[in-house]
Amino acid sequence: MFYSANMAKTITPNQLLGQIGETAVQLRFLTMGFQFDVRSRLEAGIDGIAEVMIEGQPSARMIAVQVKTTESSTYTSEDANGFAYLLRSEDLAYWRGANLPIILVLYRRSDESYYWKEVLGGTGPGERRLRFDKQQDVLDTNAVDRLAALTIPKTGFGYFVPPLGGGEEALVNILPVALPDEVFVTTTAYTAKQATAMLLAAEEPARFDWAIKGSAFWSFHDPRTSSCDQIVDLDQVEAIEVEHLAFHQDLDERNNFAFLLAQTLRHQIRADLGWDKEGRLFYFRARVENESRAYHYQASKKKAEADVVNVVRNKFDAARVEFVRHHAFVPRFELLYDQWFLVINPTYFFTTNGFIPHSYPSALLAGKKRLDKSASLRGQVIMWHRFLTEADRNADDLFAIASTDPRLTFGDPPTVKLPTKVPEDVWGAQKKASDDEESNQELLRFA
Incomplete structure (x- = not known):
């Protein structure tokens, strides 16, 4: 029996490229710590299901994935920062009825680039246009927490998805x-405004690392040794332990101490x-x-x-x-x-x-x-x-x-x-x- 060469089955380059893309995306999800199950050939707009894994345990929290693959073509309006992608109207209509979050993954074989975006976040007429950022929207291990967050219900109390991307050490600002061991306190007959004017008019270098509240003068430096000797009652100067003012029970007194700290820092x-x-x-x-x-x-x-x-x-x-x-x-x-x-x-x-x-x-x-x-x-x-x-x-x-x-x-x-x-x-x-x-x-x- 003889068979004609015209009767042999063929796989088109586009079919082969699509399969390569789905396999590449499946491998990418697996290396990121997700389960990924490819759907059957009867799929109509969802190529696979990614399942969130928590320390190797399946969580039954799913993300539907549609893969679009290109060999080397540039995307619409592509530059160093990002590009746009226009969704098909029929795909979008199909996805709107989904009970799972749906993402679009774009795979380009020539540069091995993977980008992802939730499909219902588009803009423009019919919300068909997605804007991809080449830094934020890369499909890699830095994206796992954002992907997992898609599985949190938008209504109701939701549930907790543990962090999946690894920790870091944060610096608190x-x-x-x-503090110095002691603070000098005395009395003054001048307001802060009057005292400032007097010091600016004096021949000695003016310093303002002090605080005046009412008739009380506070400073970490001895006012008798600086130009401040003009604005205080010298015979009333006394050095006391800083704890008496730094941890005062009265909130106003603590606020006055905070002002003294700020003035001292400014002087330093x-x-x-x-x-x-x-x-x-x-x-x-x-x-x-x-x-x-x-x-x-x-x-x-x-x-x-x-x-x-x-x-x-x-x-x-x-x-x-x-x-x-x-x-x-x-x-x-x-x-x-x-x-x-x-x-x-x-x-x-x-x-x-x-x-x-x-x-x-x-x-x-x-x-x-x-x-x-x-x-x-x-x-x-x-x-x-x-x-x-x-x-x-x-x-x-x-x-x-x-x-x-x-x-x-x-x-x-x-x-x-x-x-x-x-x-x-x-x-x-x-x-x-x-x-x-x-x-x-x-x-x-x-x-």
């Missing part, structure tokens, strides 16, 4: 404060940091007009450098300065149980040339904050800790400038072991940090 760092009264923040001073300034410090494991004053110039005209960005932080002193802490909230301060405050700082700040991620904020907290403790680390340096002034000293920021990593996407949409964002384009976008 507080520094324990070591006045040579390097400026104070913005409106924003109530410290910021790195510029040394020279329209000139950047770097700060070198020891990070967690190696030496680091930060551009703490950054001159941002026009992209098309380098001679034109758009603005100057200064690293800054908002300080707050808090008493937690029997320990005072300095709370550090990293932020930025903006000037036109390093010295003149910018007219529209809030617009610039909002844009910069959108670019900051978890690692960036962690690095800033470490940098501020190193700066605030620099004088103490250099205490044994023969060339360090000696000072008899009592000082606030700071311990290391505490750490907390988190059961899972903080997903970067909770800090806001990812944006490309390009020259455009460091130029006049920043002004336009931030507004």
Whole structure:
């Protein structure tokens, strides 16, 4: 018996590519710790079911998966940041009746890229257009917690899905404060405003690391040894143990002590940091007009450098300065149980040339904050800790400038072991940090 070659069955390249894609996605889910069951050839828009696994145990929490495979084609509007994908109307109509969360997985064979998105989160007419982000929407181990979260019911009390992506050590943005042993108290006949005016008019260097409340004067330094001798009753000066004021039962007295801590800190760092009264923040001073300034410090494991004053110039005209960005932080002193802490909230301060405050700082700040991620904020907290403790680390340096002034000293920021990593996407949409964002384009976008 003879058979014609025309009667032989064939598998088209598209069928073969589709099968390769489904197999590749199945393997990807398995390596991520999920179960993955491929559906039969009768499927009409769902290629497989991924099951959440908790420490190797099936959880009966399912995600429906549709796989789309391409050999090497670029996606719609694809660039370095992302691309768009248009869903088929018939697929979307089929998925709307599902009782499982449904994701679309795009697999490109040429570069072995995997991206995923929940299909009912589209935009445009009929919600058919999905926008993929090449950093946030990668199908890998960093996505397991977001995938597992899809299985939580949208109504009712829901249930808990344990973190699946591994933990990390988080840095708490507080520094324990070591207080001086004593505080000097006395009386004064002047208000804080009157005392400030007198010190500014005096020939001696004025200092403001003190607090006046009513007729009471508090300071960690002896007012008899500075220009403050003009504003206090010298015969009433007394040194008392700091605990009497630091842990006072009265809330107003503790608030007054917190103000004294803030004034003392401001005095300690006045040579390097400026104070913005409106924003109530410290910021790195510029040394020279329209000139950047770097700060070198020891990070967690190696030496680091930060551009703490950054001159941002026009992209098309380098001679034109758009603005100057200064690293800054908002300080707050808090008493937690029997320990005072300095709370550090990293932020930025903006000037036109390093010295003149910018007219529209809030617009610039909002844009910069959108670019900051978890690692960036962690690095800033470490940098501020190193700066605030620099004088103490250099205490044994023969060339360090000696000072008899009592000082606030700071311990290391505490750490907390988190059961899972903080997903970067909770800090806001990812944006490309390009020259455009460091130029006049920043002004336009931030507004």
